[in-house]
Amino acid sequence: MEQKKSTKKYKICVIGAGHVGLVAAACFSELGHKVSCVDNNKKKISDLKKLILPFYEPGLESLVKKNYKEKNLIFSSSVVEAIKKSQVIFIAVGTPPNPDGSADLTSIEDIGRLIAKNLNGYKLIVEKSTVPVQTGQKLKSTIFRYKKNKVAFDVASNPEFLREGKAIYDFFHPDRIVIGVESKRAEEILKSIYSPLKVPIVVTDINTAELIKHASNSFLAMKISFINAVSRICDLCGADIKKLSFALGLDHRIGKEFLEAGIGFGGFCFPKDLEAFIYISKKLGYNFGL
Secondary structure: OOOOOOOOOOEEEEEEOOOOHHHHHHHHOOOEEEEEEEOOHHHHHHHHHHHOOOOOOOOOOHHHHHHHOOOOOOOOHHHHHHHHHHHHEOOOOOOOOEOOOEOOOOOHHHHHHHHHHOOOOOOEEEEOOOOOOOOOHHHHHHHHHOOOOOOOEEEEEEOOOOOOOOOOHHHHHOOOOOOOOHHHHHHHHHHHHHOOOOOEEEOHHHHHHHHHHHHHHHHHEEEHHHHHHHHHHHHHHHHHHHHHHHHHHOOOOOOOOOOOOOOOOOOOHHHHHHHHHHHHHHHOOOHHHH
């Protein structure tokens, strides 16, 4: 089914052609925007220009091919050129964990400096990567420190809540869209970009938006850990964990998702985000123990 298009079309630059960035770039182009997806990995960009994707995600290949053919989506390794030509910049680079659980923000900081040195008009700079709370403030300070002119800009947060294997569906049918902004101008631009998607939009400040992402993933990880702990009790007393989970899930206050007992949560995002959330809490002077 053809996706509704945005009435106002923006020139969007998505920095990072990983899972988050490539999905966002393809979906934004499907909404009718002109999107440059850029990455400093020249081999990845070379492959993408040949329509060879770096990973499999249901529905992504057809979306990329369609919008690349229609020239709504282009791929480039020239980050500076894409920054200069864009109105809105989405940062979707990796934030891998450090040994202490904190997020490595080196790539975010490098991009902040690069944007600052190439501001040639108003830009809205949006965090799409999962970042610790207060990263937006640091990004804004970095851009102010390194920019060479008086050109205005805004920083915003727009965390993603996409599931691998269902990322395209989740982008077009989200439970909610979260935007953290500091100005009405930034709010209106982001609302306009997402206008074809008729879903609740939560408008808040940048710190809250950043924290919503970490809190969401940490809560889901906690839910999995909880049902696994209950499963141990069931094993010890001969109770039926499947019936118990089913009964719990019928309570609309709890919900049935993430209530299947098993080996525990895994993957890349949940452990990384939970460790980062705990690190953030400790850094703020709070022991987040449950």
